[in-house]
Amino acid sequence: MKIQSFLLMISKKLRNYKFWFVFTPYFWLVLFFFIPLALIFKISISIAEWGMPPYKDLFEFTENGFQINATLNNYIYVLSDFYYFKSYLNSLSLAFTSTLICLLIGFPIAFYVAKSSERVRNIMLIFLIIPFWTSFLLRVYAWKVLLQGNGLINSLLIKFGIIDTPLPLLHNHYAVILGVVYTYLPFMILPLYGYLVKFDLNLIDAAYDLGAKPIKAFFKVILPLSLPGIVAGSMLVFIPVVGEFVIPEMLGGSDRLYFGKMIWEEFFQNRDWPIASALAMSGILFLVIPILIFQKQYEKYNLK
Amino acid sequence: MSSNEDFLIIDNISKRFDDVVALDKVSVKIKRSELFSLLGSSGCGKSTLLRIIAGFEKPDEGRIILDGQDITDLPPYLRPLNIMFQNYALFPHLNVYKNIEFGLKEEKLEQNLIEERINEALTLLELSALQKRKINEISGGQQQRVALARCLVKKPKLLLLDEPLAALDKKLRIQTQFELVNLQFKLGITFIIVTHDQEEAMSLSDRMAVMQQGNILQIGTPVEVYETPGNEYIANFIGTANIFEINYNLENKLFANALNAFIESTKNITTNKFLLRPEKIEISKFSGEENIQINKCIGTVKEIAYLGSYTKYLVKTDKATFYVFQQNKFFTENLNIKWDDKVVCSWNENSIFPIND
Amino acid sequence: MSRNLNFLKISLLSFGFMFLYFPIFTLVFYSFNDSERVMVWTSFSFRWYSELFHNEQILEAFYTSLKVAFLSASVATIIGVMVGYSLARIKYVPFRIFFIFIGTSPLVMPEIILGLSFLLFFITTNNLIGFPSSKGFLTVLISHITFSIAFVGVIIQARLSSFDKNIEEAAQDLGAMPNKVFWKVTAPVILPSIVSAWLLSFTLSLDDLVVASFTNGPGANTLPIVVFSKVRLGLSPEVNALSAIVLLVVMSAALIFYFANKKSNIEK
Numbered sequence: 001m002k003i004q005s006f007l008l009m010i011s012k013k014l015r016n017y018k019f020w021f022v023f024t025p026y027f028w029l030v031l032f033f034f035i036p037l038a039l040i041f042k043i044s045i046s047i048a049e050w051g052m053p054p055y056k057d058l059f060e061f062t063e064n065g066f067q068i069n070a071t072l073n074n075y076i077y078v079l080s081d082f083y084y085f086k087s088y089l090n091s092l093s094l095a096f097t098s099t100l101i102c103l104l105i106g107f108p109i110a111f112y113v114a115k116s117s118e119r120v121r122n123i124m125l126i127f128l129i130i131p132f133w134t135s136f137l138l139r140v141y142a143w144k145v146l147l148q149g150n151g152l153i154n155s156l157l158i159k160f161g162i163i164d165t166p167l168p169l170l171h172n173h174y175a176v177i178l179g180v181v182y183t184y185l186p187f188m189i190l191p192l193y194g195y196l197v198k199f200d201l202n203l204i205d206a207a208y209d210l211g212a213k214p215i216k217a218f219f220k221v222i223l224p225l226s227l228p229g230i231v232a233g234s235m236l237v238f239i240p241v242v243g244e245f246v247i248p249e250m251l252g253g254s255d256r257l258y259f260g261k262m263i264w265e266e267f268f269q270n271r272d273w274p275i276a277s278a279l280a281m282s283g284i285l286f287l288v289i290p291i292l293i294f295q296k297q298y299e300k301y302n303l304k
Numbered sequence: 305m306s307s308n309e310d311f312l313i314i315d316n317i318s319k320r321f322d323d324v325v326a327l328d329k330v331s332v333k334i335k336r337s338e339l340f341s342l343l344g345s346s347g348c349g350k351s352t353l354l355r356i357i358a359g360f361e362k363p364d365e366g367r368i369i370l371d372g373q374d375i376t377d378l379p380p381y382l383r384p385l386n387i388m389f390q391n392y393a394l395f396p397h398l399n400v401y402k403n404i405e406f407g408l409k410e411e412k413l414e415q416n417l418i419e420e421r422i423n424e425a426l427t428l429l430e431l432s433a434l435q436k437r438k439i440n441e442i443s444g445g446q447q448q449r450v451a452l453a454r455c456l457v458k459k460p461k462l463l464l465l466d467e468p469l470a471a472l473d474k475k476l477r478i479q480t481q482f483e484l485v486n487l488q489f490k491l492g493i494t495f496i497i498v499t500h501d502q503e504e505a506m507s508l509s510d511r512m513a514v515m516q517q518g519n520i521l522q523i524g525t526p527v528e529v530y531e532t533p534g535n536e537y538i539a540n541f542i543g544t545a546n547i548f549e550i551n552y553n554l555e556n557k558l559f560a561n562a563l564n565a566f567i568e569s570t571k572n573i574t575t576n577k578f579l580l581r582p583e584k585i586e587i588s589k590f591s592g593e594e595n596i597q598i599n600k601c602i603g604t605v606k607e608i609a610y611l612g613s614y615t616k617y618l619v620k621t622d623k624a625t626f627y628v629f630q631q632n633k634f635f636t637e638n639l640n641i642k643w644d645d646k647v648v649c650s651w652n653e654n655s656i657f658p659i660n661d
Numbered sequence: 662m663s664r665n666l667n668f669l670k671i672s673l674l675s676f677g678f679m680f681l682y683f684p685i686f687t688l689v690f691y692s693f694n695d696s697e698r699v700m701v702w703t704s705f706s707f708r709w710y711s712e713l714f715h716n717e718q719i720l721e722a723f724y725t726s727l728k729v730a731f732l733s734a735s736v737a738t739i740i741g742v743m744v745g746y747s748l749a750r751i752k753y754v755p756f757r758i759f760f761i762f763i764g765t766s767p768l769v770m771p772e773i774i775l776g777l778s779f780l781l782f783f784i785t786t787n788n789l790i791g792f793p794s795s796k797g798f799l800t801v802l803i804s805h806i807t808f809s810i811a812f813v814g815v816i817i818q819a820r821l822s823s824f825d826k827n828i829e830e831a832a833q834d835l836g837a838m839p840n841k842v843f844w845k846v847t848a849p850v851i852l853p854s855i856v857s858a859w860l861l862s863f864t865l866s867l868d869d870l871v872v873a874s875f876t877n878g879p880g881a882n883t884l885p886i887v888v889f890s891k892v893r894l895g896l897s898p899e900v901n902a903l904s905a906i907v908l909l910v911v912m913s914a915a916l917i918f919y920f921a922n923k924k925s926n927i928e929k
Contacts, residue, residue, distance in 0.1 A: 017840050021743040022754055025810065028740055029763040032807045036778035039785060109677045112670050122922070124674070126915050131681045133911045135868045137885050138904040141892045142684035145691065148896070150700045152687055185681070194819075235769060243771020246870055250893065260773040267777060277781070280774045287771075294769055295761060360830055380833040387834050393827035397849045406845075407835030458835065 044277035045070045074278035084262060084279060091259035095241040098180040099234050106188035106233065114196035132186040140179050140250050147175055171253035179247040188233040195229025235294035239287055259283060311336035311494055312462060317366035319352055326352040328518040339488050339495045341505035344515035350498045354464050358387045371461055385462035386455035390470060392447045394439045400450050401435040407458045425453040445476050465497045469504050481507055502542045514538050535660045539579050546580045546626040547659060562624035565597035569656035577659050582627040584655035587617055590646035600650040605643055615639065619649060685908055692901035709902040716899060719887055726867050726884040729798065733805035734862035741813020741858060749821035767811035776875030779804040783876065796878030804876045805869060809862035820854040
C-alpha cells in the first residue's frame with residue numbers, strides 16, 4: 001500500500017512541468033559544468049607524474065595500503081613564484097584598465113541611446129548590435145591589419161609625410177588594451193542600456209529645469225541611479241578579460257605574459273596539468289568576490 | 305438586490321507575511337446575489353482577502369465556504385469563481401475574441417455552445433465590433449469590458465473585482481458604476497468589490513465591510529455605515545465627520561465645551577463623543593440675538609468652498625472647527641454668507657449620534 | 662546650454678560608431694585587393710572571394726560551425742528557458758543559491774578556465790567509461806551548450822521578472838492548470854525573448870574560439886579555429902574576404918529584422 005502511494009506521488013511529480021524545469025538544468029549543469037570545475041580542483045591538488053594523465057591518481061592502493069596523493073605544493077608553487085604572480089597582475093591590470101575605458105566610452109553612449117525616442121533608439125541599437133554579431137576574431141584581426149608595421153595607419157601616416165619610419169603600433173600592451181576595449185565594448189553598453197532604459201531619463205531634464213548644474217546632477221542623480229547597470233556591465237567585461245587569451249596572442253608582444261596564456265602554456269607546452277589546474281583554480285578563487293558581487297547586483301538589476 | 309441566504313462564508317481567516325499581520329481572524333458572511341464591497345485604505349488587507357478568496361494565497365487559519373462547498377484548499381483553477389484584476393491582465397498575444405474564449409476552452413464544452421456564450425457576452429458588453437482587435441488596440445474602458453466578458457462567460461457563482469473603477473476618469477467612472485450595478489442586477493451574480501474609494505463603495509454596494517489593518521471594523525449597508533458608524537475611524541473614513549467631546553453629562557443633559565452649547569439627543573448617549581454630520585447642520589447669519597444654546601452654536605466662517613450644488617463652510621468656535629455643508633436650494637447670484645461672518649449653526653436632536661473611539 | 666550638450670551628444674555617438682565600424686570597413690576594403698600581400702594594393706578583384714569558396718578547409722569548418730551553432734543554440738535555449746523560469750517563478754528550488762551559481766557563473770567565467778575544465782572532464786570520462794572515445798563534434802557541442810545555457814537563463818529570467826504576473830494568475834483563475842498556463846500564456850508572451858536568446862547562443866557558438874580549441878578533435882575544426890590558425894602569425898586575404906561576407910550577412914539580417922519589426926508596427 002505504501003509503495004503504491006509513494007509511486008503515485010512520484011508519478012505526479014514527474015508529470016509536473018516544474019519538476020523537469022528544475023531537474024533538467026541541475027542534471028546538465030552539475031554533470032557538464034560543476035563536475036569539470038571540481039575536476040580542476042582535484043587535479044590541482046594532485047602530484048605531477050609522467051604519462052597520461054600526467055598526474056598521480058588521487059586515491060591509490062599500493063603495497064602500503066590506501067593512499068591519498070594530494071598535495072598543496074602546486075598552490076604553493078603557483079602563489080609564490082613571481083613569474084605567475086606577475087602574469088596574474090598583468091591580466092588584472094588589463095582587465096581593470098579596459099573596464100574603465102569601456103565604462104568611460106560606453107556609459108555616455110548607453111545613456112544617450114536610452115534617452116532617445118523609440119524610433120531613434122531602435123536604429124542605434126541595430127547599429128550597435130551589428131559589430132556584436134560580427135565575429136570577434138575578425139574584429140581583432142582587423143586591428144592587426146590596421147596597426148601592423150605596414151598596416152593601414154602606418155601606411156597613411158608615411159604617405160602623408162607625418163612620419164618616416166613605421167610606428168610599432170602592434171605587439172605591445174596598448175594594442176592589447178585597444179583590442180580588448182574594442183571587443184568588449186558591446187558587453188558594457190548593452191547591459192547598461194538595458195538597465196537605463198527602464199528609467200524615465202527625462203527626469204534628468206527636469207532636474208536641469210529646476211536649476212541643477214549638469215555636473216552636480218550627474219554625480220548626485222544619474223550615477224547612483226545607474227549603479228546596478230554599471231556594475232553589471234563592468235562585471236561582464238572585467239571577469240572574462242582576466243582570463244583573456246586570444247587578444248593578447250594576436251595583438252600583444254612577448255614583453256608581457258598574461259594569465260590566460262600562462263595556463264595555456266602550462267597545459268599544452270609543459271604538460272603540467274596540476275600546475276595549470278592550480279593556476280586556473282587560484283584564478284577562480286580570486287575572481288570569486290567579483291563573481292559574487294555580480295550575482296548580488298544581478299538580483300538588484302532584475303528587481304527594477 | 306440580494307437574497308437572505310448566506311452564500312460566501314469567510315470564517316476566521318488569518319494571514320501573515322513574515323512579521324506583518326495582513327489579516328487577523330476576519331469573518332464575513334456575504335449573501336447570494338449581493339453586491340458587497342471591501343473598503344479600506346492601502347495595507348488594510350482587503351486585497352489579501354480577495355486573493356485568498358480567489359485562491360492565489362493560502363490562509364494561515366480559517367476557511368472559505370462558497371455555496372456550501374469548502375473551497376479553502378482548492379487551487380484557483382478549480383474554484384467556481386472568477387476575478388477581474390485592477391490592470392485587467394488581458395492576454396497580450398490573443399485578440400479580444402480569443403481572450404474571452406480562453407476560459408471556456410478549459411471547460412471542454414461543445415464548440416457551438418462556446419460560440420453562443422461568447423456572442424452573448426460580446427453583445428451584453430457591446431464588444432461585438434471589436435472582437436478581432438488586438439488588446440493594445442482598444443481603450444482602457446474597452447479593455448475592462450473584455451476582462452469582464454472573459455469572466456462572465458464562465459458563469460461564475462461569484463465575481464471578484466479589484467478596484468474596478470480606479471483606472472477610469474471621472475465621467476467614465478460614473479457611467480461604469482451604473483453599468484456594473486445594472487449588470488449585477490440583471491445577472492444575479494454575487495459581486496465582491498475591493499476599493500479604497502468610499503464614494504465608489506457607497507454608490508455600488510448593497511452592503512460593505514470597512515477594513516483597517518487586517519481587521520473588519522464594521523459591516524453594514526451604506527446607510528448604516530454612514531449614519532451609524534462603529535467608531536471614530538469609520539466615521540472619518542466615510543464622508544466628512546464632525547466629532548466632538550461630551551464634557552458634561554447629567555441625566556441626558558449634555559454639554560459640549562468645543563461648541564459652547566447644550567446638546568439634546570433622541571438617542572441614549574453612553575459614549576464620551578458624538579458625531580454630527582455636516583449636511584445635518586443649518587447655517588445662517590448671526591442676527592445678534594443671544595439665545596440659550598441648545599443644539600445651536602455660534603461661530604465664525606473661516607473657509608468657504610462653493611461646489612455648485614452645495615457649499616462647504618468651515619466654521620470656527622473658540623475651541624473647535626467643524627464643517628457645514630449647505631445645499632444651495634435656491635437660485636442665488638451671490639453667496640449670502642461670507643468669510644469672517646458670524647454665524648449661527650443649528651441641528652436637529654435626531655442628528656446627534658453617539659460614537660466610540 | 663542644451664545646444665552644447667546636443668553637440669557633445671552627437672559627437673560622442675559619432676565617435677563611438679566610427680570607432681566600432683572603421684576597422685571592419687578596412688577589412689572589406691582590402692578584401693578586394695588582388696595582391697597576395699594584403700597591404701600592397703595592386704588592383705580590384707574578386708579573386709579572394711573565389712579562393713574562399715574553393716577552400717575546402719574553410720568550407721568544411723564553416724559547415725561544422727553551423728551545425729554546432731544550430732544544435733547548441735537549440736538545446737541551450739530549451740535548458741536555459743528552464744533555468745530562467747525556475748529562478749523567476751519557482752519559489753522552492755532545492756539549494757537555490759547553488760542553482761544560481763551553476764546557472765549564471767558560466768556567463769562570467771573566463772573562457773580559458775571553462776575550456777580547460779571541459780577538456781579535463783572529457784579525458785577523465787574517457788578513462789573511466791570509455792566515452793567519448795575521442796574528442797570531436799560531440800564534445801564541442803556539449804561544451805557550447807553548457808556555456809550558452811547561462812546566457813539564455815539570464816535573458817529569460819530578466820524577461821519574466823518584468824512580466825505582469827497577473828496574466829498568469831488570470832489564466833489559472835479561468836481554469837487553466839499550471840502546465841497549461843505555461844504553454845498557453847507564459848511561453849507565447851516571452852517568445853520574442855526566447856528567439857533573441859536563441860540568436861545570441863547561435864552567435865556565441867559560431868564565434869567561439871577558446872572553448873572549441875580545448876574540446877575539438879580531428880575532423881571537427883570550427884571556423885574560428887581555422888581562421889585563428891591563419892591569422893595568428895600574419896595577414897590573410899581569404900580572411901579579409903570572409904570578413905566582408907560575414908559583415909554583409911549580419912547587416913542584411915539586421916536590416917531584415919528591423920524592417921520586419923517596422924512592418925508589423927505599421928500594420929497595427
